[in-house]
Amino acid sequence: MVTDLNSFTEQFQLSDQAININDIPWIPQSDRVWFKPLRFDLTTGSWINLLKVKPGGAVNRHRHTGGKVMAYTLQGQWRYLEREWVATAGSYVFEPPGDIHTLLVDGDEEMITLFILEGSIQYLDDNDQVIKQDDVFSKMKLYYDYCEQNNIPIKELRF
Template sequence: MSQTPAIPISGDVPPEIAVAALPDDDRVWVPQADGVFFRPLLLNRITGQWCNLLKVTRSGIVSRHRHPSLVLGYVIKGKWKYDEHDWVADEGSFVYEPPGEIHCLRVPDDCAEMITFFNITGAMIYVDENGRQVGYEDTFTKIDLCRAHYAANGLGADYVDRFCR
């Protein structure tokens, strides 16, 4: 019986990532807005994909936005909803967001803290109540926010590099 030769792997393949999703060090959470933080898990500069935890420590509207590509989410703690829909995503909920839909993420008044894992490819486009773009974020803006935050809090600007691919 002959053996199949091993398939060579390019030396350019980036290494795997295996990190505790919920960090022991609160400095890893990057402030994004009042009471809104993210914890990077993957920031892919080639495909534009980014995975992170979103933590919100206040109730109310977090953002009105849309995505050009699908978004997948999993609620780890708390709950949230989109004003445009009847459902509530609570602990253990899986969420699929279709590309192009505008929605307004809201954390209800009875939720002190929400943490959700999001897997996003491409941009998150912030829009006003008329659907006009007022800002965006993507892998590169996330990296910049992380570098500035980690440089300022003692982890070092290069701390974000462990999540970059």
């Protein structure tokens, strides 16, 4: 039996990863909006992606359920219609579970933000009824489908 903690840990831990994100395509999400997946964690239901939104683009009104969302803006600026703050390059944003908002990019520059998401995203109509839902599996399926349709090798992002 191994009694050294480091040796014991090495038997069970996941391998570390270094993924060239240039090998992962931008996946169309909606008009003027794309995402680039970086990780799908099927044990926690979380995923990490870059979100790219062209000026004038938006992510429709939605609610996050099942966990928090964290974001770090790399380029451009964005805001939530329901808030007064504007996230600019270098901004960190925290969203608690249950938060409802509409993401807008109304500056002159394309926005790119790293998002770490847990749980699901429920897209809402004007009566707060769920009209669509995304989670780790639906995002992973969009990635797989896009790669297959465009003859792009699928990177293993489940870790």
